Amino acid sequence: MQNRALNATADHASPFSPTAPDQAKDAPLKEDIRLLGRLLGNVIREQEGDAVFDVVEAIRQSAVRFRREDDRAAGAELSALLANLAPEQTNAVVRAFSYFSHLANIAEDRHHIRRRRAHLLGGSAPQPSSVAFSVARLKDAGVGRDAIAAFLREALISPVLTAHPTEAQRKSILDAGLAIARLLAERDLPLTPRERERNVQLLQARIATLWQTRMLRYEKLTVADEIDNALSYYRTTFLRELPAVYDDVEREIAHGFGGGALDLDDADYLQMGSWIGGDRDGNPNVNAATMRHALLRQSATILEFYLDEVHALGAELSTSTLLVPASEALLALTRQSPDDSPHRNDEPYRRALIGIHARLAATARELGAAAILRKEPGASAPYRDAEELHGDLSVLAASLAANNGAILAEPRLNGLLRAVRIFGFHLASLDMRQGSDVHEAVLAELFARGGVEPDYAALGEDAKVALLLGELARPRLLFSPFLDYSDTTASELEVFRTARELQRRHGQRAIRHYIISHTETVSDLLEVLVLQKETGLLHPDGMRGSVMVVPLFETIPDLQRAAAIMAQWMALPPVAQLVAHQGRLQEVMLGYSDSNKDGGFLTSNWELYQAELELVDVFAAAGVRLRLFHGRGGTVGRGGGPSYEAILAQPPGTVNGQIRLTEQGEIISSKFSNAEIGRRNLELLVAATLEAGLLPGGACAGPQQAPRLALFEEVMAELSQRAYHAYRGLVYETPGFTDYFFASTPIAEIAELNLGSRPASRKSTRRIEDLRAIPWGFSWGQCRVLLPGWYGFGSAVSGWLGEDQDGERLATLQEMARHWPFFATLLSNMDMVLAKTDLAIASRYAALVPDEALRQRIFDRIAAEHAATVHCLERITGNAERLVHNPALARSITNRFPYLDPLNHLQVELIGRHRAHPAAPEDRHNRVHRGIHLSINGVAAGLRNTG
Secondary structure (H helix, E strand, O other), X not given: OHHHHHOHHHOOOOOOOOOOOOOHHHHHHHHHHHHHHHHHHHHHHHHHOHHHHHHHHHHHHHHHXXXXXXXXXXXXXXXXXXXXXXXXXXXXXXXXXXXXXXXXXXHHXXXXXHHXXXXXXXXXXXXXXXXXXXXXXXHHOOOOHHHHHXXXXXXXXXXXXXXXXXXXXXXXXXXXXXXXXXXXXXXXXXXXXXXXXXXXXXXXXXXXXXXXOOOOOOOOOOHHHHHHHHHHHHHHHHHHHHHHHHHHHHHHHHHHOOOOOOOOOOOOOEOXXXXXXXXXXXXXXXXXXXXXXXXXXXXXXXXXXXHHHHHHHHHHOOOOOOOOOOOHHHHHHHHOOOOOOHHXXXXXXXXXXXXXHHHHHHHHHHOOOHHHOOOOOOOOOOOOOHHHHHHHHHHHHHHHHHOOOHHHHOOOHHHHHHHHHHHOOOOOEEOEEEEHHHHHHHHHHHHHHOOOOOOHHHOOHHHHXXXXXHHHHOOOOOOOOOXXXXXXXXXXXXXXXXXXXXXXXXXXXXXXXXXXXXXXXXXXXXXXXXXHHHOOOEEOOOOEEOOEEEEEEOOHHHHHHHHHXXXXXXXOHHHHHHHHHOOOEEEEEEEXXXXXXXXXXXXXXXXXXXXXXXXXXXXXXXXXXXXXXXXXXXXXXXXOOOHHHHHHOOOOOOOOOEEEEEEOOHHHHHHHOOHHHHHHHHHHHHHXXXXXXXXXXXXXOOOOOOOHHHHHHHHHHHHHHHHHHHHHHHHOOOOOHHXXXXXXXXXXXXXXXOOOOOOOEOOOOOOXXXXXXXXXXXXXXXXXXXXXHOOOHHHHHHHHHOOOOOOHHHHHHXXXXXXXXXXXXXXXXXXXXXXXXXXHHHHHHHOOOOOHHHHHHHHHHHHHHHHHHHHHHHHHHOOOXXXXXXXXXXXXXXXXXXXXXXXXXXXXXXHHXXXXXXXXXXXOOOHHHHHHHHHHHHHHHHHOOOO
16 A cells, blocks of 8 residues: 555656756755645545545645746636535645645755755855854954954843743644654665665655644643643753853854964853743733642653663763773762762762762652653762752763763763753743732732731822832731631732742752833732742842842833833832842843733834833943843744844844843744754854954944944834824724624634644723734734734835935835834745735735724725835835745745645635534534644744744
């Protein structure tokens, strides 16, 4: 049966063979996609039969002609094929095109790696976004090696994985994809004919596994599931690649300045963070128990890695004292080992490592991770902390270095030493997050029950601040064990107590940040300090705290108030003490998603920029270092886009070696499911931070300097106002817009998907204000409008240009695009969004709106704004085509969109059927309902950054 399937395409065209011509350098990609498409076709024919195969092929051909030739007859033919699909064929067709999107992603990722390796092997100049490129740029600017090293010793660059998954793939699907990626990589090696045949057989087997694996989750994800999903990326990428990035950075700096060893062992500048299990904002499923579970699973993951690495080191370090001496410190470590085998009397490294393994096993048992233990070498005392483990491993490294064995530390020991510095016993810092209104409610109850203030919530801001400062100065507690409290208050206090317990067990780096959503006043920050004092996280004597309070400014008004709030906050005497204890450092988080949903793409970007500049001034006046935490999502509308360019486009002074940024949704999979691509994405974060922090005047220095910069900012302020009114006028002020949105997008169906543990809306309403920004952006992506990534730009620019008879204003915008990285990046990201926007497909979704007058009125406005936006972008850039400066993405879109279009058409067809005859809520296996969810998965995979 297998041989028949492998040869099936000899007489039949594959339904997934790319037909557009590619450049010669992309020929291997074309070959990979053709191979995967052919094998997928084989699987469909074998698993589903010739009839399904043939209809998939007919749909593919019609879609390609419709997309590439603008053939109206092909469009009518495509609509007829989709409308007349037999019910039993529909889901097979949806799955076929969905899996092609997944397979195309794997092939493209492999090709990126292939091209990068070819570039490095060819000895070409360093590529932008590499550390080598950044070091060369810094050297040319007069920044010395010592300055770079000092910068890194003080830096913190932290990607933070969040539990906001628009990632529609199950882990089983991701695992199968990884296996396919490994087999594709194998094909770049010199294989014998038999090996190549075997490789094809295994690829088809993996694709068949995909076909037989359920694509959707039928039960909603729990927080524990989200934690385990995130940890899979540590095993795949972070545990080995993060230490490797440190080695790469040291090597590139040393090489860039003429060689010589560079010691950055004391620099822990690149660390991981997580919100998964600690982000309670709007998620009732996150509490103290999930925090404990998150740290337990994180600790188990890193301890299991250490145990495996130590065991492997024991096999590798067979050095005998009969041949090579060992240090006295190593011999002392050997004497503490439970190993007494006479066969290893002359092998001190092995005996010492058995002792280290025994202590690690005891540590795992003490931290509740005994389940990871297999064979224990003997009883031993647990490590007090990761620094003690690092000390023991350093003894081995020092002994090797002193006795002609430094090279023996290279394969594994040095990487393990680095990993211990980075990951400790906690793996990643777990942030806590909660909304400010919850803190207010908890303190209102504590004040009332304690007889301090009967109605705290009714107080004015000044009275609240005075009361909270007074409470911080008093040594007493508000909580009484003799009183009963509401479930909310009891749960919130338990969270704070648990944070203290987890710090004690796993180290202070286990929990370092407390994010306050909806920060609108200084009292919002002080409330968390009082709650920390209540639970022992804050010592009022000297204002010493172990968890930094971090405000999150999200909406447009919040961003506009941010600098004033932080100035008032840092001027408070107890806060000044606290900040001094924190190393004169304070973090501020900026929200991209909600500011976009609130004010639109252009205004959100501008207000974020303005807020950052104002914060820089406020912090400089206070003598405090600013660390910005960027709450970015996957879509451009939520701050997404290339990270390197985004960091370089930050205002001068805002990336001073301190930056944290969220990684969310399918972007986590896209960046980190492949180890080599993950390493590259981690490297570019370091590269961008070096340039933005160390280049004189910032990475954006040059032609944008005053007075031109002042003019550019003045223009942006006016454009922002115009864009804001256009966006708000549509989304919040147009009667019936909410009805249009809910009818013309699959928002209701997305809310039913088992994507995560968090509800799609903050409240049980249909108000846009209450809808979470993630499903808001995800929905617009599914229907190919992608409105949050461009709407308002056309109105703003065309209105500002006005008559512009002499072309002076247009020339100014063109100069801004050439010389201002902020504006250039904004245009580049919008260009990408517009390349993925398709109003012809969007019109099919609009037809789902039952009110014809409403449909026509709003869709016409969207279409008009889209036309204006495209026209204005083309006038500014001079490019009539999309993605002129990103040919790789342009080719990707050209190749994949003919296969994505049928999914959109099918989704519309299925949504129409479902809404006309809705299935019972308990009928989760309903064919139509399942088909909609399958199509959502496929479209998300095809667009890649819709979350």
